[in-house]
Amino acid sequence: MKFVVSSTELLSHLSAISKVISSKSTMPILDNFLFQLSETELTITASDLESTLITSLELDNIEGEGAVAVPAKLITDTLKEFPEQPLTFQIDGESYLVEIYSDNGKFSIMGQNAEDFPEQPQLDEEGAxxxxxxxxxxxxxxxxxxxxxxxxxxxxxxxxxxxxxxxxxxxxxxxxxxxxxxxxxxxxxxxxxxxxxxxxxxxxxxxxxxxxxxxxxxxxxxxxxxxxxxxxxxxxxxxxxxxxxxxxxVIPTNNPNKMIIDRLNFFNTVKRVSVFSNQASNLVKLTISDNQLVVSAQDIDFSISAVERINCEYEGEEIEIGFKSTFLQEILTNISTSDVKVEMSDPTRAGLLLPAENEEDEDMLMLLMPMMINV
Incomplete structure (x- = not known):
């Protein structure tokens, strides 16, 4: 079997599928890529049994058909060192020796029998x-x-x-x-x-x-x-x-307390104040009333505390609610609108964080469980 391929194109495909390969594989064959050559294309497969990723490249210069398993780390590391150039792969179907010819040299890799590579799952047509x-x-x-x-x-x-x-x-x-x-x-x-x-x-x-x-x-x-x-x-x-x-x-439906606030301001304030929270709990307290949010945190063990105020739009009764700051920051990072809406019923029930305005055809809802505030 023989084929010619661009070094950078092959590397880009191998890099994409190599993320499937597990470092803790129990089957040594899964440390390899499966190369399958047909008349017009090279198909490469990587698997960890749970996930299988397959890619194919259309090639012009192909002689012969067949398959071989090639050590994934070795071939990827080799290709990383090449500038863009055509590489010729020559594969012996009986000894599984893979020889790679570049402009100036030759590299030999010992492959393995492709039949040892696990078969990919097939779709059950009837129940699909x-x-x-x-x-x-x-x-x-x-x-x-x-x-x-x-x-x-x-x-x-x-x-x-x-x-x-x-x-x-x-x-x-x-x-x-x-x-x-x-x-x-x-x-x-x-x-x-x-x-x-x-x-x-x-x-x-x-x-x-x-x-x-x-x-x-x-x-x-x-x-x-x-x-x-x-x-x-x-x-x-x-x-x-x-x-x-x-x-x-678990999504609360009756949430009379509603706050709209600048997402980035809210995020940055929580990030700053959370530095002063207890390291075990990461608790930050939100106190909301009269269009103002007060974010506070303290660590009694180290006698440190922080308080910061931000303006917001608020409808509802005054409320004090505690959240884990790391979760709150994650949620705020994953909402993309400039303003965020927070809906709450009481300090023991989950708070909802929503984009102030959903984009067309989108409906996004994030829920965060509160933490007990030790008074």
Whole structure:
């Protein structure tokens, strides 16, 4: 087998899919890329059994067909040292020796039998659902929710993004029991009702691939796997098994106390004041009344405290509520509007943080559980 490929083009594809490879793999073959050569293209696969990422390059100079597994770290490190130039790969199908010829030299790598590489999962055609989703919708849905997923070994369903498809909207939901994010798109709809839980790692891989995408993404899924087909890449992810909690029941509906405030001002104030909070709890206290917000924190152990005031628009009774500052900052970072609306009922119930004005076809809601204030 023989083919010629641009060094930088090959490196860019390998770098994108190499993020799948796990450093703790129990199968040595998974430390390799699977190179498959057909008449017109080179297909490269990387996998950690849970997620599989496949990319393909159209090539002109191809002789022969076949497959070989190539050590991922060695080939990537080698390509990083080349300036842009054509490289000729010559592969012996029996000994799995891979020889790379550059303008000035020759590099030999020992490959492995491609048959040892695990087969990729296949879609169960009978029980599968399929939909074309805008790459922008998918990218924003993942970006807005990924930060709120949990790391909970006892409840694996919380460690992913819950994707919900209905004839009216598409929802992305994530929660770690302290904060919850629901990002809903009214311009992405399905003709059916269905849902699945996408694990954190493949969601993160998609987040890196989607900014370069220009076309709709074909999304297919069955009971076990989801398949995302992009222009140059295909991601196959094993889904999290189990039922996602009924998240709508925890969203408080009657919130008479409403504040609208400049998001950046609010964020910077919380960041400054939180330096003075107790390091174990990270508690900041919000006191709101008469169109003024007072943000305060203290650490009694070190006799330090901080108070800062900001103007806001406020409707409702005076309220004192405590939040974990790190969570509050994360949420404020992930709301993109200049003003943010905070809705509360009382200090023991979750507060809602929303964009002051949702963009067209978007409906975003972030919920944060309060902390007890020790008076």
């Amino acid at each position: 659902s399929s939909i074309d989703v805008s790459h922008v919708v998918l990218q924003k849905g993942i970006e807005k929710t990924l930060f709120a997923t949990a790391d909970d070994e006892l409840r694996p369903v919380m460690n992913g993004i819950y994707v919900e498809l209905t004839p009216d909207f598409m929802s992305f939901v994530a929660s770690d029991a302290h904060k919850l994010v629901r990002y809903r798109r009214l311009d992405a709809k399905a003709e059916f009702e269905s849902s699945f839980i996408l694990p954190k790692k493949p969601a993160s891989l998609l987040k890196n691939l989607l900014p370069k995408e220009e076309f709709d993404v074909k999304l297919e899924f069955d009971d076990k796997n989801a398949f995302f087909t992009l222009s140059n890449y295909k991601l196959i992810s094993r889904l999290v098994e189990g039922n996602y909690p009924t998240y709508n029941s």
